[in-house]
Amino acid sequence: ILNVEQSPQSLHVQEGDSTNFTCSFPSSNFYALHWYRWETAKSPEALFVMTLNGDEKKKGRISATLNTKEGYSYLYIKGSQPEDSATYLCASDNYGQNFVFGPGTRLSVLP
Amino acid sequence: DSGVTQTPKHLITATGQRVTLRCSPRSGDLSVYWYQQSLDQGLQFLIQYYNGEERAKGNILERFSAQQFPDLHSELNLSSLELGDSALYFCASSPSTSYEQYFGPGTRLTVT
Numbered sequence: 001i002l003n004v005e006q007s008p009q010s011l012h013v014q015e016g017d018s019t020n021f022t023c024s025f026p027s028s029n030f031y032a033l034h035w036y037r038w039e040t041a042k043s044p045e046a047l048f049v050m051t052l053n054g055d056e057k058k059k060g061r062i063s064a065t066l067n068t069k070e071g072y073s074y075l076y077i078k079g080s081q082p083e084d085s086a087t088y089l090c091a092s093d094n095y096g097q098n099f100v101f102g103p104g105t106r107l108s109v110l111p
Numbered sequence: 112d113s114g115v116t117q118t119p120k121h122l123i124t125a126t127g128q129r130v131t132l133r134c135s136p137r138s139g140d141l142s143v144y145w146y147q148q149s150l151d152q153g154l155q156f157l158i159q160y161y162n163g164e165e166r167a168k169g170n171i172l173e174r175f176s177a178q179q180f181p182d183l184h185s186e187l188n189l190s191s192l193e194l195g196d197s198a199l200y201f202c203a204s205s206p207s208t209s210y211e212q213y214f215g216p217g218t219r220l221t222v223t
Contacts, residue, residue, distance in 0.1 A: 032209050043113065043201060044154070046211035089154065093208070098167040099144070099156035 004092045006102035013080050014110055020076045021105040023090035027071035032093040035064055035075055038104070039086045047075075047088075080109040114138065115204050115215035123221045129190040132218045136183055136204030142166070143185040144205075144212060145177055149198040159208075160185055166208070192222045 005024045013019050025033060032051045036044040048057040053068040061078045077084055087104040094100070114137035124130055136143050145157040147170075156169035160179035171177075174192075179185045189196060199219050203212040 034212070043214035043216055044203075045113075046213065049209060049211050051209055091154075091156075098159065098169055099146075101154045101156070103153050 004090060004100045004102040006088075006090060006105050008105060009103070010106040010108070012108045012110060015080060015082060017080050017109075018076065018078045019080055019107065020074050021088060021107075023073045023075070023092075023102055025071050025073070025090070025092035025100075025102075026094055027068055029095040030068050030071070030092070031095055033066055033068075033073050034091040034093065034099075035073070036089040036091070037086045038089055044089060077107075080107075082109045082111050085109045113213040113215065115202060115213050117200075117202050117215035117218050119218060120216065121219045121221075123223060124192060125223055126192055126194060128192050128222075129188065130192065130220065132187040132189070132200055132202075132220070134185045134187070134202030134204075134215060136185070136202075137213055140204035140206055140213070141183065142205045142207055142210075142212075143179055143183070144203040145171075145185070145187050146201040146203065147198045148201065148217075149195070154201070157187070161208070189220070194222050196220065197222045 035047040038044040050066040055066040066073045087106045089104045091101045116135045141162045144159045147155045157171040159167040177187045199217045201217045203214045205212045
């Protein structure tokens, strides 16, 4: 089974700080990389789907980059707010091994 | 509200029984995905259907099966239930594979 890793496991930042996390995924047979935001007691919410090497996507204060050759993606949050507190999951979709999720990065933004 | 509905919200049943979980995708979405989240485990992909056909399979047990009907709703059937099948089962939908997936609220299954 292919491994998807995320770091750090958890992160505490102050309101207004910018932060970033990493998702490492298998680069072989790569098809797409998904990022999700998952608040406690809710369902995962899609942030981005990225397919091309060098892809950069942005949604408000959140952005993501993708490097398919080396198998990593970064998620950035600019000016973190308490409502950004959630677990951020990535999932790698590879041919033959679909939708393998990482363990998530749990972000707490302190007011 | 993602537009994806799942029923029932909660289900409590005994070992050895069979249950059916139901998912209605967002209007216009052809792809349906099923996921399992057990205690102490992350999200596990089970199976994907696209326009009625099975598209991809993940860690789905042989005791589990799914189908997608002509109206695009999907059902996940879990049989010979074991205690370890207790989990939150999510359904998600998307227009196609490389699009964002929209998750339903989940069905919490408890096997006693």
